[in-house]
Amino acid sequence: MPELRKDPIVGRWVIISVERGKRPTDFVSPSQRKKGGFCPFCPGNEYTTPPEIMAFRPSGSQPNSAGWTLRVMPNKFPALQIYGDLGKTGEGIFDKMNGVGAHEVIVETPDHNLSLSTMQQKTVEDVLWACHLRLDDLKKDQRFKYVLIFKNEGEVAGATLEHSHTQVIALPIVPALVKEEIDSARRHFEFKERCIFCDVINQELDDGKRVIYENARYVALAPFAPRAPFETWILPKRHESAFMPADKSFADLAEILQRILRQMDRILDTPPYNFVIHTSPFYDEVNEHYHWHIELMPKLTKIAGFEWGSGFYINPTPPEESAKFMREAKI
Amino acid sequence: MPELRKDPIVGRWVIISVERGKRPTDFVSPSQRKKGGFCPFCPGNEYTTPPEIMAFRPSGSQPNSAGWTLRVMPNKFPALQIYGDLGKTGEGIFDKMNGVGAHEVIVETPDHNLSLSTMQQKTVEDVLWACHLRLDDLKKDQRFKYVLIFKNEGEVAGATLEHSHTQVIALPIVPALVKEEIDSARRHFEFKERCIFCDVINQELDDGKRVIYENARYVALAPFAPRAPFETWILPKRHESAFMPADKSFADLAEILQRILRQMDRILDTPPYNFVIHTSPFYDEVNEHYHWHIELMPKLTKIAGFEWGSGFYINPTPPEESAKFMREAKI
Numbered sequence: 054m055p056e057l058r059k060d061p062i063v064g065r066w067v068i069i070s071v072e073r074g075k076r077p078t079d080f081v082s083p084s085q086r087k088k089g090g091f092c093p094f095c096p097g098n099e100y101t102t103p104p105e106i107m108a109f110r111p112s113g114s115q116p117n118s119a120g121w122t123l124r125v126m127p128n129k130f131p132a133l134q135i136y137g138d139l140g141k142t143g144e145g146i147f148d149k150m151n152g153v154g155a156h157e158v159i160v161e162t163p164d165h166n167l168s169l170s171t172m173q174q175k176t177v178e179d180v181l182w183a184c185h186l187r188l189d190d191l192k193k194d195q196r197f198k199y200v201l202i203f204k205n206e207g208e209v210a211g212a213t214l215e216h217s218h219t220q221v222i223a224l225p226i227v228p229a230l231v232k233e234e235i236d237s238a239r240r241h242f243e244f245k246e247r248c249i250f251c252d253v254i255n256q257e258l259d260d261g262k263r264v265i266y267e268n269a270r271y272v273a274l275a276p277f278a279p280r281a282p283f284e285t286w287i288l289p290k291r292h293e294s295a296f297m298p299a300d301k302s303f304a305d306l307a308e309i310l311q312r313i314l315r316q317m318d319r320i321l322d323t324p325p326y327n328f329v330i331h332t333s334p335f336y337d338e339v340n341e342h343y344h345w346h347i348e349l350m351p352k353l354t355k356i357a358g359f360e361w362g363s364g365f366y367i368n369p370t371p372p373e374e375s376a377k378f379m380r381e382a383k384i
Numbered sequence: 385m386p387e388l389r390k391d392p393i394v395g396r397w398v399i400i401s402v403e404r405g406k407r408p409t410d411f412v413s414p415s416q417r418k419k420g421g422f423c424p425f426c427p428g429n430e431y432t433t434p435p436e437i438m439a440f441r442p443s444g445s446q447p448n449s450a451g452w453t454l455r456v457m458p459n460k461f462p463a464l465q466i467y468g469d470l471g472k473t474g475e476g477i478f479d480k481m482n483g484v485g486a487h488e489v490i491v492e493t494p495d496h497n498l499s500l501s502t503m504q505q506k507t508v509e510d511v512l513w514a515c516h517l518r519l520d521d522l523k524k525d526q527r528f529k530y531v532l533i534f535k536n537e538g539e540v541a542g543a544t545l546e547h548s549h550t551q552v553i554a555l556p557i558v559p560a561l562v563k564e565e566i567d568s569a570r571r572h573f574e575f576k577e578r579c580i581f582c583d584v585i586n587q588e589l590d591d592g593k594r595v596i597y598e599n600a601r602y603v604a605l606a607p608f609a610p611r612a613p614f615e616t617w618i619l620p621k622r623h624e625s626a627f628m629p630a631d632k633s634f635a636d637l638a639e640i641l642q643r644i645l646r647q648m649d650r651i652l653d654t655p656p657y658n659f660v661i662h663t664s665p666f667y668d669e670v671n672e673h674y675h676w677h678i679e680l681m682p683k684l685t686k687i688a689g690f691e692w693g694s695g696f697y698i699n700p701t702p703p704e705e706s707a708k709f710m711r712e713a714k715i
Binding site: 056058059060061062063064065066067068069070076077132144145146147201203205210211224228229230231232233234237238249250252253256260276277278279280283320321327328329348350359360361362363364365366367368369370371372378 | 387389390391392393394395396397398399400401407408463475476477478532534536541542555559560561562563564565568569580581583584587591607608609610611614651652658659660679681690691692693694695696697698699700701702703709
């Protein structure tokens with residue numbers, strides 16, 4: 054059983070995947086990872102993955118067979134285990150609980166060669182719907198407090214399979230960085246009776262120099278204090294605390310997300326990237342202080358190791374410049 | 385002038401190196417970085433670096449010439465600028481100040497082919513002394529609150545030059561992760577009248593399963609909730625709030641640090657790594673709640689990108705196992 058452990062000093066929870074326990078010799082050089090070859094996410098290979106949780110099958114085909122346009126299944130090598138209770142216990146000064154949670158994979162398209170930036174916009178919409186549906190389903194499980202939706206694109210960004218996919222992790226705790234944002238946003242609200250993200254968005258839209266793009270419902274901007282070059286946030290322009298579209302449509306979000314990815318592909322030569330969706334925890338989904346958003350980070354620099362140990366970031370590219378390059382990208 | 389900018393939501397400060405502003409095309413693939421060739425840190429090439437701040441010259445040789453055993457100079461491409469005032473200003477909701485600070489390089493040895501793990505133990509002691517002396521000197525500057533001492537070893541860990549060196553950054557703010565540790569340690573002390581690090585050390589020494597090695601003054605352990613495989617902390621066993629040896633000797637610290645690095649080299653095939661020294665800020669150097677230490681992290685996995693956006697870590701190696709592998713390493 055994997056374990057969730059809390060650092061007693063900074064209060065950060067980590068997953069220790071005890072059952073995947075790696076020996077020192079397992080850390081092969083990443084460049085030795087094989088490319089090409091058999092892909093478990095391609096149509097016809099459904100038998101090699103755990104049974105699907107849901108799929109979009111416009112052809113009316115059978116579960117776990119070809120004919121799908123999007124497919125969700127449990128991660129074959131999950132970081133967390135779905136069965137069991139939390140078993141919260143102490144070990145002297147330390148706190149831990151069983152690594153209970155869900156770890157799922159959304160295969161975004163049957164086409165091995167497409168990416169979020171090259172697929173049809175409608176397919177991106179489907180991916181966002183799938184994220185929402187999985188989140189909505191997982192919140193029924195009382196053990197979970199949070200669902201983390203994220204994507205690793207490209208080997209350097211941590212993707213272990215080429216075929217375009219998004220990951221979903223349901224957790225019995227709220228991740229540290231999200232919790233910090235929520236706590237801080239709550240303090241701001243108590244003081245000002247306003248959402249701090251709304252304040253930021255208003256100032257940015259008014260100013261304009263860090264705005265990359267906006268459509269009817271969303272804005273993409275380079276944050277004032279980005280941790281790395283070309284870090285980009287996508288936020289709903291009107292206050293929304295949780296990742297569910299007020300108008301029951303993901304069309305505008307798909308449009309802006311894909312546009313940003315295409316601009317990055319264009320000017321940064323199809324970079325590896327990560328994105329995460331930050332949303333309110335299940336126990337407080339509708340609130341006035343927190344504002345859900347996507348944080349997107351191309352992996353361009355290698356300085357993450359030092360930052361990891363200090364929480365201190367050195368960014369060689371001012372966001373005003375990265376926003377300008379992005380705005381001017383011809384896509 | 386570089387800028388220090390604060391994220392208004394999580395309160396994290398970042399350095400924006402405005403003058404090094406990179407264009408999109410500057411982000412060349414890291415594998416294209418050239419190896420070998422001219423080394424500005426090798427003896428005889430002193431003229432290519434900024435003038436030295438200090439050096440150990442047992443031969444009595446002239447500054448900025450060969451004959452040194454250790455040499456400290458300003459970073460040629462500093463993230464911060466030494467001259468000027470802080471110029472703290474707001475920009476609507478945002479906070480910023482001038483990127484005033486020091487950014488120095490400690491060249492650890494004249495020998496291009498040695499590393500911290502292969503050099504003489506006495507040389508490691510000298511490196512630690514140099515760190516201490518630079519810290520002691522920089523704290524005289526009233527503009528600075530903190531000095532971050534860190535090392536990037538190997539290209540994957542962010543080193544841009546092969547020749548073994550440690551970096552020193554003096555800052556007008558306390559880095560986020562250090563601040564979190566200090567705040568949390570202070571709360572623990574207010575509640576219990578004890579240092580939380582001392583509590584952790586006592587429990588770990590009593591238990592033993594995460595202890596890698598100890599000598600008379602220091603202990604090396606795998607923390608209970610490590611963020612990545614083989615993360616290792618080195619701490620003084622008796623309470624010390626700041627990085628200065630109570631007994632005016634770095635012999636024991638050099639011994640344990642080098643031993644840990646040799647064990648890692650042995651079982652992880654000379655991995656790239658980062659370490660940072662976490663110590664108390666200048667304005668509160670002697671206190672009962674915070675305990676200085678070294679955090680050392682070999683770079684074995686590639687998952688940092690996602691963790692970066694969530695503060696959530698998945699670690700495939702339990703610290704009890706990594707500690708055991710380390711203890712059993714034959715060096």
